[in-house]
Amino acid sequence: MAANIQYVARETASNLWRNRLMTVAAVLTIAVSLSLVGAAMLLKQGVAHATTQWQHGVNVDVFLNPGIPAAQEKVIDQDLLQLPYVRTCTYRSQAYDYNEAKHLLTPDESQSLTTATMPASLRCVLNDPSQARGVAQQFSGRPGVKNVTFPSQAVHNMQQVTRILQWVFLIVAVILLLSASVLILNTIRLAIFARRREVSVMKLVGATNWFIRVPFMFEGLLQGLSGAVIAACSVFGLHLVLNALGDSRTSNVFTQMRMPVGEVLTTSAVVVLIGLVVGTAGSAFAIRRFLET
Amino acid sequence: MICLENVSKTYQTGTVALRDVSLDIEKGEFVFLVGSTGSGKTTVIRLLLREELPDGGRIWVAGHEVARLSQWRVPYLRRNMGCVFQDYRLLPNKTVFENVAFALEVIGRPKHVIASQVPQVLDLVGLGRKRDSLPGQLSGGEQQRVGIARAFVNRPLILLADEPTGNLDPKTSLGIVRLLDRINRTGTTVVVATHDATIVDMMRRRVIELDQGTMVRDQARGVYGYGT
Numbered sequence: 001m002a003a004n005i006q007y008v009a010r011e012t013a014s015n016l017w018r019n020r021l022m023t024v025a026a027v028l029t030i031a032v033s034l035s036l037v038g039a040a041m042l043l044k045q046g047v048a049h050a051t052t053q054w055q056h057g058v059n060v061d062v063f064l065n066p067g068i069p070a071a072q073e074k075v076i077d078q079d080l081l082q083l084p085y086v087r088t089c090t091y092r093s094q095a096y097d098y099n100e101a102k103h104l105l106t107p108d109e110s111q112s113l114t115t116a117t118m119p120a121s122l123r124c125v126l127n128d129p130s131q132a133r134g135v136a137q138q139f140s141g142r143p144g145v146k147n148v149t150f151p152s153q154a155v156h157n158m159q160q161v162t163r164i165l166q167w168v169f170l171i172v173a174v175i176l177l178l179s180a181s182v183l184i185l186n187t188i189r190l191a192i193f194a195r196r197r198e199v200s201v202m203k204l205v206g207a208t209n210w211f212i213r214v215p216f217m218f219e220g221l222l223q224g225l226s227g228a229v230i231a232a233c234s235v236f237g238l239h240l241v242l243n244a245l246g247d248s249r250t251s252n253v254f255t256q257m258r259m260p261v262g263e264v265l266t267t268s269a270v271v272v273l274i275g276l277v278v279g280t281a282g283s284a285f286a287i288r289r290f291l292e293t
Numbered sequence: 294m295i296c297l298e299n300v301s302k303t304y305q306t307g308t309v310a311l312r313d314v315s316l317d318i319e320k321g322e323f324v325f326l327v328g329s330t331g332s333g334k335t336t337v338i339r340l341l342l343r344e345e346l347p348d349g350g351r352i353w354v355a356g357h358e359v360a361r362l363s364q365w366r367v368p369y370l371r372r373n374m375g376c377v378f379q380d381y382r383l384l385p386n387k388t389v390f391e392n393v394a395f396a397l398e399v400i401g402r403p404k405h406v407i408a409s410q411v412p413q414v415l416d417l418v419g420l421g422r423k424r425d426s427l428p429g430q431l432s433g434g435e436q437q438r439v440g441i442a443r444a445f446v447n448r449p450l451i452l453l454a455d456e457p458t459g460n461l462d463p464k465t466s467l468g469i470v471r472l473l474d475r476i477n478r479t480g481t482t483v484v485v486a487t488h489d490a491t492i493v494d495m496m497r498r499r500v501i502e503l504d505q506g507t508m509v510r511d512q513a514r515g516v517y518g519y520g521t
Contacts, residue, residue, distance in 0.1 A: 007398060198384055204342070205447065206372035207399035209365070 011215035012222065015191050022187040023223060029183045030227025030275055031234075033176030038235035038271040040169030042264065046242065047162040049259050060086075060126060060135045063119040063146040066094065072144045073120070080124055080139070085131040089124040097121055119146045177278065180227075184282035188220055192290050199290055209291045217283045224279020231275065232268035239264040294320040294451060294482045295341065300350035302336055302506075310336040312506040313350070318484065320450070323477045325493045326486040327517055328503035334486035337503075338455050341484075342374060343367050355450050372400055375444025375452045379459035381436045383428040389415065389439050390424040396443045414446045418472060434465035438472065445476055452476055454485045463491050470496060490517035 016023050062080065064073060073091070080089050092100075098118040102110045126132060132150035140148040192199060202212050239261075295318040302311040311333045318324050326334045339345045340352055343359050352359040355373045362370055383392050390411055397407045415421045418438040428436050437457060444452055454473060458466035470485075470492045477483040487493065493500060493516060500515030501508060 004401065197382065201382060201384065201395065202399045203368070204371065204376055204382075205396040205399060205443070206368040206370075208368045211399060211401065 008215050008218055012218045015195075015215065015219050016222065018194065019187060019191045022190060026180070026184050026187045026223045027227045027230070029176075029180040030224055030278065031230035033173065033180045034228050034231030034271050034275055035234040036169065036176055037173035037274065038231055038267055039238055040166065040173050041267045041270065042235055042238055042242075043162075043169060044166045045259055045263055045267070047166065060124045060132050060148060060150045062122040062124065062139055062148050064121060065144055065146045066117055066119050068144040073122075076139070076142065076144060077122055080122060080135075083135060083138075085127045086135065087125045087127050089122045092121045092123060094118045094120045177274070181278050181282050184220055184223060184279055185286045187223070188216055188283040188286040191219065192216060192287055196290065203291075212291060213284065213287050216287050217280050220279040220281075220283025220286075221276060222279070224275040224277070224282070225272070227279070228272040228275020232271050235268050235271060236264060294318055294322070294355060295484070296351075296353040297337070297340075298351045298353075300340065300347045300352060302333075302340065302345065302347050309506050311340075311347075311503075314503070314506075314508045315350075316501055316508065316511065318482060320482055321477070321480050323474065323483045323496070323498045324485070325496070325498055325500045325515070326484060326503065327488060327493060327500055329488060331505070332503040333506040334488075334503060335455055336506075338376070338453050338484075338486055341451075341453060342371060342376065368400075372447060373450045375441075375447065375449040377437070377440045377444050377452070377454040377457045379456035381428070381433075381440045383436060383439055383443075385428055388425050388427055389420060389431070389442075392428065392439055393443045393446050396446055400447065402447075410446055411442075414442045417445070417475070418442045432465075433461050434468060437461065437465075437469050441469070441472055441476070445481070449481065451482045451484065454483070454487075456487055456489075457485060458487065458489050458492060466492055467495065493517040 062076065064076065077089055077091065080086050094115050095118075097120060098113060098115045101113055101118065105113075124135070126135065136148040136150050139145055199212055239259075295316075297314055297316050300311055300314045301309075303309050314333070314337070326337060328334055336345065340347055340359070341354055343362065346360050354370065357366075357370055359370065384395065387395060393411045393414060394407045397410060402410075412421065412424070415424055418441055420435060420438050420442065423431065423435065428439065431439070437460075441452075441454075441457075444454075452473065457473070458469055461469065466489060473483050473485060474496065485492075497514045497516070500510065500512050500517070502510035502512075
């Protein structure tokens, strides 16, 4: 058995060295395609995270007509809180809204605004984000209410875009994975073809098929593994980049896509596993026809 | 040891290689299989090695019915047979020693067995001093001796040789056949497919002649052609 391990190691090393150019090509192809697979998985997870966060933060903003009596404001506030799916409502004064508007708009646009013309508002957080539309419809016609906004349409659009993006990523990744498999197959086939004399002598003197197959499979396994490790590193790199982008002081879309390291490691592990399987199975498949008869 | 019973073989191209051939070779026999090119000699060898399957009839080698052997047992069948070819089939980037050792290595023989068996068989074929040469540095006769050493190093029950002297001059050919004869005297069954009349006539052993796939002669202590 010890002699066998030594034999496999020696054969594999010499195979890889003799076909080093094809080896590099195969490893790089696996690395690139698996990076894309990993990136697609990572982005998918990130989007899932972000979507959950957006949904938790769905607000219904009820804007009040400027200058309505305080009593009317109170009634609206109480009516809102009576709805079962409204968790809290925060009152924002005209001055607050004015400042916010000034912050959000360019100086040119905010020039004409004054505190007096700004509507005060009630910012309500819902228990159930899907009820946002209902709340909005209920209150938008009421006296004293200027208008009601809710971001469900934006979230919906965003989700749709990211869903399509996820699919595109996955399809591209699968195509690349297939082409990588074909390339590995071809590499191994070339390696075997270059050594067909040896293989035929081995068969002649009664080497078992597994004995012939194992060094080649090990070669494929190593190629798959190295490609996959490169891919896993780039997946982790992408994670770090996303984190860095999300870390900047202004919160943006990446902040919400930040995810725990554990999930990233799981994704990397899956990538490495795919690489191993593709490499090993590819070479096992490639040698099949050389072992017939 | 070897038994063919009404064996027929037609290749996919439509060429009929063997027609209803029956023959029996006992343990320890030395047999020449003669006939012109295309008479079916090589097909017999390929059938014995189970590189081909017969279309009809049955073949036994070393107690196994070859066609009924499951695929995974074929390597073990081949370990009972050594095989020598016209083109030697040596691995050009391995030394003489490594070429012979390779045959033991790939059937999983331990190192100490290789270390003791290989020099022994190289001495037998007279190449003990050329163990570190590459095949390209050897003459044709020497290369064929390496081929024989590789075929015999595992001490097979049967040694098959397909035109072993096809590329060699008459004098060298005689040396090769004498070597096969020596191996035969160790109890190994030897089957030599050849169209080399000189060696057949010199050895005076059993001769089986094939003509266009049909067995036309089976003669003890025979010669290559009729009437000579």
